[in-house]
Amino acid sequence: MPQPSTSIFVLDGEGLQPIGPQPVPTHCDGLDVAWLRQVFEGVGMPGLTGATCLDPIVGTATKMRMGLDWGGRDGPARIMVKGGFSEHRLRMSYIYAHEARFFREIAGQLDIIVPRCLATAEDPAARQYLVMLEDLDLSATRYCRVTHPLSRSEAEAFLDVMARLHARFWNDAAFETGGAFETVNRWQALPTGARGAYLQGQLRPETYRDYAAMPRGLALPQRFHDPALMRAAMERATLFGQERPWCLVHGDFHLGNLYFTAEGRPGVLDWQTWSRGHWAHDLTYFLISALDMLDRRRWVEDLIGHYLERLALHGVVDPPSHRAAMEAFRVHIPYGLCVWLVNPAAFQAEANNCAVAPRFALAAIDHGAFDDL
Numbered sequence: 001m002p003q004p005s006t007s008i009f010v011l012d013g014e015g016l017q018p019i020g021p022q023p024v025p026t027h028c029d030g031l032d033v034a035w036l037r038q039v040f041e042g043v044g045m046p047g048l049t050g051a052t053c054l055d056p057i058v059g060t061a062t063k064m065r066m067g068l069d070w071g072g073r074d075g076p077a078r079i080m081v082k083g084g085f086s087e088h089r090l091r092m093s094y095i096y097a098h099e100a101r102f103f104r105e106i107a108g109q110l111d112i113i114v115p116r117c118l119a120t121a122e123d124p125a126a127r128q129y130l131v132m133l134e135d136l137d138l139s140a141t142r143y144c145r146v147t148h149p150l151s152r153s154e155a156e157a158f159l160d161v162m163a164r165l166h167a168r169f170w171n172d173a174a175f176e177t178g179g180a181f182e183t184v185n186r187w188q189a190l191p192t193g194a195r196g197a198y199l200q201g202q203l204r205p206e207t208y209r210d211y212a213a214m215p216r217g218l219a220l221p222q223r224f225h226d227p228a229l230m231r232a233a234m235e236r237a238t239l240f241g242q243e244r245p246w247c248l249v250h251g252d253f254h255l256g257n258l259y260f261t262a263e264g265r266p267g268v269l270d271w272q273t274w275s276r277g278h279w280a281h282d283l284t285y286f287l288i289s290a291l292d293m294l295d296r297r298r299w300v301e302d303l304i305g306h307y308l309e310r311l312a313l314h315g316v317v318d319p320p321s322h323r324a325a326m327e328a329f330r331v332h333i334p335y336g337l338c339v340w341l342v343n344p345a346a347f348q349a350e351a352n353n354c355a356v357a358p359r360f361a362l363a364a365i366d367h368g369a370f371d372d373l
Contacts, residue, residue, distance in 0.1 A: 024123035024130060028053055028064055028085055036066070039119050039132065040075070047073040054078070060347050061096060061272065062086050065135060078138060079118065083130035088346060093127040094195065095272035098185065100129040102271040106248070110168055112161050113267035140262035144255040146352045149292040152299055156306055157266045158258060162250075162286065163310035165268075166279050170316045171245040175276050187249055187277025189237035189335040202342035203231050211342045216353035220361045223370070224337060232373045233334035240331045241278040249277045254289040256352070279320075280328035283307055285336050287329075288363045289356050296363060304329060333369040336360040 025031050033051040040048050050069030057063040062085035067078050083089075083096050103117035116134040123129075136143075144150070150158070174181040190199060201207060208227035211217055217225065224230070250257075251273030259267050287300055304325050311319040320328070337360035343353050364370055 024121045024126065024128045026084065026089070026126055026128045028056060028062075031064060031066060031081055036068070039121065043118055045075055047071055047075065056085070058086050058346065060092060061099075061270075062089075076118075076134065076138070078135040080115075080133045080135050081130055082133060083121075084128055086346070090127055091198065093129065096129040097122070097124075097127075098274065099270075099272045100131055102274050103131055106274065107271075110165060112164050113261060113265055114271070115267070115269060136259065141267075142260040142262075144258040144260070144290075146255045146289060147355050148255070149295065150255070150290045152295070152303075154266075155287070155290060155299070155303060158253075158286065158290070159283075159303060159307045160310050161266050161268060162253065162282055163307055164314050165250065166247040166282070167311055167314035167316050169248045169276075170279075170311075171247070175246050181248075181276055184248075185273075185275045187241055187251055187273075187275035187281055189241060189281075189332075189338075190231070190234040191238075199234075199338075199342075203227055203234070203338075208342060214353075215350055216343075216357045217341055219354055219358050220337075220341070221365070224341070224361055224364070229370060229373060230334065230338050230341075233370055234338055236373070237332050237335050240328065241281060243278065245279070246276050247279050249275050249279065249282045251275050251277070251281070253282045253286040254356070256348075258290075278328070278332075279311075280325065280332050281335065283325070284329045284332035288333065288336055288359050289340075291359070293359050293362050296359070297366065300329075301326070330367045330369050333360060333364045333367060337364055 023030070023035075025035060031051065031053060033048060036051045037048040040046065047070050048068060049071040052067040054065045054067050057065070061082050064081040064085065065078055066081055068076060082099070084093055100120040100122055103120055107114050107117065115136060118132045118134070120132070121130040169175070169181070172181070173179055176182065185195065188196070190196060190203075192200075202211070205227045208230070209225065212220070212225040250268060250271070252270060253268070257268060257270040259269060261267055283304065287303060288296060291299065305322055308319045308322060308325060337357065340348075340353050340357040340360060
């Protein structure tokens with residue numbers, strides 16, 4: 001079977017078009033002026049004369065901030081090149097591919113604020129997928145941080161964004177057999193097969209208990225140190241997530257992936273895990289991770305009601321009842337607890353894990369998320 005060609009895809013008036021086979025760098029040294037010049041010429045921006053890597057940010061993906069010199073011509077002073085440049089890049093390449101697909105096919109169909117994508121570069125044979133994005137720091141962006149919970153009005157603003165996202169493809173025929181989204185990943189709390197290898201591995205008893213012995217785990221009740229209990233809760237959330245209605249979910253809607261523009265409008269970053277799935281995953285993950293624990297206790301029922309109202313406003317004819325939403329919220333709590341308990345240090349700083357894992361633990365206690373397992 002022939003290998004797929006390596007291509008750069010560029011944004012133009014008719015969508016993303018290939019501009020010819022090119023090697024896609026798998027090391028930061030490959031992001032040189034010659035390679036980037038070809039990319040920018042493909043998007044109608046000739047004249048790049050210099051490129052410098054300024055400050056790589058290593059996480060689930062690596063973000064390479066590139067300073068650009070245009071020799072006096074107009075062009076962005078910096079861009080962010082995001083993809084697989086770290087030692088775990090092959091293990092996580094599927095999410096880099098998924099983010100590239102988002103910017104190729106989906107971003108232009110959504111009425112929400114996301115970073116502007118200049119181009120994507122893809123090499124399936126090398127399992128390398130890059131997105132070249134605007135550097136939001138150039139536009140006075142205010143980034144959210146998991147260590148700084150949201151106010152009520154800020155949470156409501158992001159719930160409106162979420163409702164817009166969910167309503168756009170709510171129960172859409174595109175998710176059915178033969179539809180445009182048939183091949184899009186289905187969100188699962190605990191996937192099987194290759195896509196689930198990472199989280200399945202984190203739930204191995206010896207691995208899970210090592211994380212439970214770290215500061216983020218020591219902050220939790222001992223009950224949540226039991227990997228068998230966590231697995232049972234994750235499997236239940238997976239089954240629940242198969243229920244309709246489905247929509248397009250972000251998959252990782254936490255504060256580290258959210259921002260406000262200079263005008264104060266909410267935007268969403270990091271589209272590596274967008275999926276077709278159950279709306280309650282995004283809702284639960286956001287509300288617990290984004291709010292102070294005591295604020296969440298006071299506000300959660302009203303905020304869930306606000307989300308349901310916004311769904312209807314954005315075109316969902318028959319949104320879930322508040323009672324159904326509260327039960328879906330309860331069932332999905334363990335996913336966030338598990339993820340923030342077993343996050344590798346390469347993905348999230350320990351301070352972030354220590355901030356968020358207890359929020360999910362208290363929510364699990366408050367809502368009895370493990371009581372009937």
